[in-house]
Amino acid sequence: MRELRERRRALADRVAAGAGPAVARQRALGKRTARERLGLLLDEGSFIELDALRRARGEDGARPHTDGVVTGSGTIDGRRVFVYAQDFTVIGGSLGEAHAAKIQKLMDLALANGAPLIGLNDSGGARIQEGVMALDGYGGIFRRNVRASGVIPQISVILGPCAGGAAYSPALTDFTFMVRDTAQMYLTGPDVIEAVSGERVTHAELGGADVHGRRTGVASFVHDDEESCLDEVRYLVSMLPGNYLEPAPAGPPRGATADERPALAEIVPVEPNRPYDMRLVIGELVDDADVIEVHERWAANVICCLARIDGRVVGIVANQPMVLAGVLDAAAAQKAARFVRFCDSFGIPLVTLVDVPGFLPGTDQEHAGVIRHGAKLLYAYCEATVPRVQVIVRKAYGGAYIVMDSRSIGADLSLAWPTNEIAVMGAEAAVNLVHRRALAAADDPAALRAKLVADYTERLMHPYYAAERGLVDDVIDPADTRAAVARGLAMLADKQEGVQARKHGNGPL
Template sequence: MATPTDTTETAGEGPVEELLRLKRGAREGGDPAATERQHAKGKLTARERIDLLLDEGSFQEIETLRRHRATGFGMEARKPYTDGVVTGWGTVEGRTVFVYAHDFRIFGGALGEAHAAKIHKLMDLAAAAGAPLVSLNDGAGARIQEGVTALAGYGGIFQRNTRNSGVIPQISVMLGPCAGGAAYSPALTDFVFMVRETSQMFITGPDVVQAVTGEQVSQNGLGGADVHASVSGVCHLAYDDEESCLTDVRYLLSLLPANNRELPPYVATDDPADRRTDRLLELVPADPGMSYDMRTVIEEVVDDGETFEVHPTWATNVLCVLARLDGHVTGIVANQPSAMAGVLDIHASEKAARFVQMCDAFNIPILTLVDVPGFLPGVDQEHGGIIRHGAKLLYAYCNATVPRVSLIVRKAYGGAYIVMDSRSIGADVALAWPSNEIAVMGAEGAANVIFRRDIAAADDPEAVRQQKIKEYKAELMHPYYAAERGLVDDVVDPAETRATLVATFAMLRTKHADLPSRKHGNAPA
């Protein structure tokens, strides 16, 4: 029987039969033992993964018969079709999606000249068609036998990642190793998914780390899914298996537009737009010092309580969520009082800034739920560049032209109030609950600063301090102070929160805003 790399025509075989034989051989991967080894690692093959991602029977492959042209190092005798990457397009819930998948069974999924050329062509097609691109990564990096041409292939991918950024959604799914320069392509995309135990990302592997620094670490300890999902923030979501991972990739695609010229898909809902949200009064404690889970607030407000949270285990003091309001996709940024009291720090600022930029790029309106005591104080934060990192979130909001609505749920203090999409930095509509407190700082701290002499000179300093706290709250922190000065557009009944938000975003749906003419801004790095 002819092998997949054998172009000799079998006796009696016509050109169509030969084509079908070659393609069938290419799709089978040529080596059943390699497939068994892949499955033994708990990993699917490239085509099995594509079948899980796309609608059944929708995949249209291109360049199935592509082969490398490398010579030397025994490469002439090893010229399998596909060259280790499967490329093409199909549909997810009927919408076109482009996909490429490394085939680890062929050269370990390593990238060579032909391999890269296939990916370049697919990325260009995705941009031309205005459709999302999903990469299923399972490769051993650059193909050493092809030298600098393999490295140049990565350069072409990085260039296209950057050129397509904010134009079409780009999703990287890490299903195996990704080391060295190859890791920069996922880092340039909009979302990174990883699977525990089988996927790793790092610039230098454990052996190099030990040789240079003396540190001993495993591959998963250095760049596994949980490390990147909870510590580095490189990964947006981590999963226990490939099936659940790819199911969520499909769900994410259902929330995103095909490109930056379209709106996200609308889905009709049976959840009434004017549904009352009386339960919010129970979910949020009146005492600004008490903790609660902001996720429950979001679930109460959005359609059917369904949410898609981004970075759920990294920078947990801020939430970034995609959900629908009256059928329309909305991006939600919210302080999380149950983690570090919802304070903003370096990681939370970076996380929220990136999410705001993604929403703005793909025409997703932004709702900001505010309950923030300020920025996290400390030497580590200052030396780590909290000013620079906090400015990233400020820059992202100020630069966003999509509809923006902010709602102060409980408290908003200091510079963090301004940064969390306040009216002063361009929120289209700023709302607040009757229990809101907006101030430069908490009443206790403010009283200690303003009235420190009165307190120090009193016979009973604590009694005077408490009295001054009450005076400060009554004068500057009452719920209607900001509304009286036009910094809050309306104070709303918590039970009418959903209805108010739905109506407000409906009014803003035709919003048009232009940024100043410029090549691009110079965002804080």
């Protein structure tokens, strides 16, 4: 027995240590090993490894233990998570039959236990030597991603290459993290593109972290190094419930229901066309600026973030007047729609801060399908059953007002500042359109226009017009916004809304 124990311990040590030259190459690339990454992500000493001795079938060729992926479970701040970390030092982290089976087993365990699933991706792709079995392995992972969607949070972390079919699993998960300089995601690599089209492009230009963080929206978060990236994953998990049946982790009440924030009136200009940073407004509404922003660099004209108000986790969707005057466009609508659906899936209340002049006009937007993408946001809000609070900060024009969680599509509570203007369009544009003949025939068009604009504003755009018709529940002092939102969320905390019986809707994907 002593000899058996020694052999077992020696084998475990060899598996954990990995191949020295391969580990050295990994570190030379500025990357950590799979086990080092797990050490950064999980609470110290909490990791329970599964299938450490798993090997590929057959007798020929290299059959290293783990088959290029470390799988198991641990805790983050004491809360259970399931995690796999692909190991580029073992067969390039390539996915074969045994590799896929380990991930699939872990996914099944995460779903059965109702705990978040985290994947650390660093792989050369499908193991060509195993042919169709590698492709079958990917298919099984994708099917489980879809089964787990909306049931448990799924987080992908890209710490190296993630190419070909492998890229679809992160695309199916809720959040994707990427690290600059080392992470790449694409379906077809630079060599294939050059062979087919003659176009030359680098890995970073094709699918680097900044490309997916700014242009494609594939990356939810982008970080400069693995340490800050994995620390942010831990922070995100602290905001999320373990599954759709659990509430998100709450902090202690912060007395928000009686908290006045006079700085809010100073942050937001009264003039409807003057820009300001909506992040400053959010910072005044939430507990201790406790915010994690999703897709910060993509579609920056809308802000989506998780935060806490009076200890409760909420999802905030807000127009950003600092970027494109806060208009909605195709990308912003897609970004906000997916965030709304995520929050609704996991029972996270929604707070929508509105200051929107409309949808971005232009042939580029129309041809990019802004109608279809705008309908995604409309569909997401209409379908959401979580508590929903809307705050109209300044202006809300046209169809953009409707899709930003208006009462007409199901907001539970709508609050407005005294500066709010809710209308089909701005007064100037409305007068120019409705009275164009009278203006053209007038001796003094400027004077007539000024008179008509003043009349239109007084009749249809004053702060109480919508409140008088029940479309706004209250016109509040800006300083009372944090307190009013906190009281509204407390009032709606036990909201129960049934879902219409059907297989599923057919949203505008």
